[in-house]
Amino acid sequence: MRTYDLVIVGAGSGNTIVDERFSHLDVALVEEAAFGGTCLNRGCIPSKMLVHVADLTDGIRDAGRFGVQAELGGVDWPAVRERVFGRLDREAAEGERGRRDAPNVDVLKGRARFTGDRTLLVGDGADAVTVRGEQVVIAAGSRPDVPAPVRDSGLPYETSDTVMRLDRPPRHLAVLGGGYVAAELAHVFHAAGSRITVIEQEDSLLSAQDESVAAAYTAIAADRYDLRTGTALTRVEGEPGRLRLVLDDDTAVEADTLLVAVGRTPNSDLIDADRAGVPLHDDGRVAVDAFQRTGAPGVFALGDVCTPFPLKHVANREAHVVAHNLLHPGDPIRTSHGAVPAAVFTRPQIAQVGRTEQQCRKEGLDYAVHVRRFADTAYGWALEDSTGFCKVLADRRTGLLLGAHIMGPQAASLIQPLVVAMSCGITAGDLARTPLWIHPAPTEVVSNALLDLHRALGHR
Ligand SMILES: Cc1cc2nc3c(=O)[nH]c(=O)nc-3n(C[C@H](O)[C@H](O)[C@H](O)COP(=O)(O)OP(=O)(O)OC[C@H]3O[C@@H](n4cnc5c(N)ncnc54)[C@H](O)[C@@H]3O)c2cc1C
Numbered sequence: 127m128r129t130y131d132l133v134i135v136g137a138g139s140g141n142t143i144v145d146e147r148f149s150h151l152d153v154a155l156v157e158e159a160a161f162g163g164t165c166l167n168r169g170c171i172p173s174k175m176l177v178h179v180a181d182l183t184d185g186i187r188d189a190g191r192f193g194v195q196a197e198l199g200g201v202d203w204p205a206v207r208e209r210v211f212g213r214l215d216r217e218a219a220e221g222e223r224g225r226r227d228a229p230n231v232d233v234l235k236g237r238a239r240f241t242g243d244r245t246l247l248v249g250d251g252a253d254a255v256t257v258r259g260e261q262v263v264i265a266a267g268s269r270p271d272v273p274a275p276v277r278d279s280g281l282p283y284e285t286s287d288t289v290m291r292l293d294r295p296p297r298h299l300a301v302l303g304g305g306y307v308a309a310e311l312a313h314v315f316h317a318a319g320s321r322i323t324v325i326e327q328e329d330s331l332l333s334a335q336d337e338s339v340a341a342a343y344t345a346i347a348a349d350r351y352d353l354r355t356g357t358a359l360t361r362v363e364g365e366p367g368r369l370r371l372v373l374d375d376d377t378a379v380e381a382d383t384l385l386v387a388v389g390r391t392p393n394s395d396l397i398d399a400d401r402a403g404v405p406l407h408d409d410g411r412v413a414v415d416a417f418q419r420t421g422a423p424g425v426f427a428l429g430d431v432c433t434p435f436p437l438k439h440v441a442n443r444e445a446h447v448v449a450h451n452l453l454h455p456g457d458p459i460r461t462s463h464g465a466v467p468a469a470v471f472t473r474p475q476i477a478q479v480g481r482t483e484q485q486c487r488k489e490g491l492d493y494a495v496h497v498r499r500f501a502d503t504a505y506g507w508a509l510e511d512s513t514g515f516c517k518v519l520a521d522r523r524t525g526l527l528l529g530a531h532i533m534g535p536q537a538a539s540l541i542q543p544l545v546v547a548m549s550c551g552i553t554a555g556d557l558a559r560t561p562l563w564i565h566p567a568p569t570e571v572v573s574n575a576l577l578d579l580h581r582a583l584g585h586r
């Protein structure tokens with residue numbers, strides 16, 4: 127058995143921990159698949175590279191509204207896919223090579239499982255090795271859930287792990303689930319020419335979003351896709367390429383391809399956490415404190431395997447906290463999940479930070495709310511936007527923001543000043559009136575919403 131100063135399980139966000147500050151330590155980095163994890167290989171980055179193509183494609187289809195005569199010749203999917211994954215596969219391979227070249231890092235390929243306190247078996251059979259870490263980081267991520275009716279059918283299905291690498295866009299793609307993955311990848315494949323059906327058990331798509339956003343996005347999606355909301359999948363019948371999805375409202379959907387997008391499961395069940403005395407939450411996430419420490423001394427966790435916010439920017443921040451705390455056990459820093467932003471890169475874009483209005487109501491908060499439409503701003507005129515808006519919520523007493531929700535062009539960027547205000551304790555009134563906001567930039571939808579909110583609060 128070899129003992130290391132540090133063993134890291136998972137080379138997704140786990141791979142960002144080791145830098146020059148760790149050069150005096152012996153490190154083992156264990157990864158069973160490609161370096162870069164979900165985000166680089168099958169998540170954020172390929173999906174956004176494909177969303178950009180979809181935005182371009184839809185922009186051409188839409189150009190006539192602006193008096194521009196343009197015709198879409200078609201989408202060369204193999205070329206698109208090669209551009210995306212040719213680059214990303216290279217990045218993953220270079221990431222692994224870079225680590226292998228580092229004098230103080232051993233890259234161990236294979237699945238790691240705990241066999242005891244800070245002790246792990248890596249790989250299977252004759253090639254398996256046992257390693258022990260003075261400190262251990264669990265950064266094992268998560269994987270797509272597959273519900274029983276799909277799993278038990280024995281029929282083929284795709285997940286976000288596989289669907290972006292298909293040889294050609296499906297003729298008819300049925301998407302099970304109406305959350306993040308569905309919103310982004312339905313946009314991608316619709317733009318590439320697929321017919322889309324979305325099956326969602328809740329009554330709206332993106333039901334975890336603010337109620338105004340969920341309702342507005344669902345209405346837009348209903349114009350583009352065949353939507354089956356408020357219904358569950360009972361069984362999958364048929365044969366590969368000719369699937370029949372039977373729903374609990376006695377209707378059925380026929381499609382050549384099924385994309386399962388119903389959420390993700392933390393990979394804690396793959397590491398035998400109990401053998402190392404690492405406690406889990408009921409939903410399978412590794413339990414950590416604000417310092418990212420698990421219940422087992424010397425064992426940290428970060429990212430999707432433990433976080434309540436399975437997002438890459440959250441995993442990155444947690445990795446930063448873990449790196450500091452590994453090196454400075456006497457002066458640890460905390461992770462803050464106080465104002466976590468998120469964006470759905472669909473069409474239109476959606477972004478959020480803080481509470482939804484339904485959460486404010488449920489918590490019995492005394493809040494003010496204001497909605498400003500893109501259509502009522504100069505940039506909204508340029509875009510001919512008729513659906514976008516910025517919704518801001520603030521505490522009536524303090525004027526501090528409780529939440530913000532944007533649906534419309536560039537929402538993922540427009541949300542950022544609101545994230546700064548929430549993180550830094552800046553009131554809605556101060557944010558609206560202290561900085562100058564560029565005219566006529568899209569940010570005016572934010573500054574105008576804040577000004578209106580400030581007036582509604584009646585603060586001076
Ligand atoms: C389609 C899609 C799009 C997304 N888009 C966005 C986005 O736009 N923005 C955003 O913020 N988030 C996005 N996410 C979420 C984001 O990808 C994840 O939150 C993030 O990648 C999690 O990072 P991680 O390091 O925790 O896990 P991962 O990146 O999954 O890394 C875990 C690594 O551990 C390895 N591993 C697991 N178990 C073991 C084991 N026992 N032994 C050895 N190795 C193991 C895995 O192979 C993997 O490489 C998206 C997710 C998906 C699926």
Ligand SMILES: NC(=O)c1ccc[n+]([C@@H]2O[C@H](COP(=O)([O-])OP(=O)(O)OC[C@H]3O[C@@H](n4cnc5c(N)ncnc54)[C@H](O)[C@@H]3O)[C@@H](O)[C@H]2O)c1
Binds near residue numbers: 326357
């Ligand atoms: N832009 C981004 O940041 C981004 C993009 C993609 C994924 N992600 C991350 O990945 C996670 C997983 O994404 P996701 O879309 O798979 O999950 P999700 O949690 O966003 O949405 C899952 C949806 O499936 C529905 N559902 C669950 N079981 C169902 C069933 N049996 N039949 C029909 N509908 C069902 C749920 O009601 C929910 O609306 C997200 O929560 C997010 O953290 C982030």
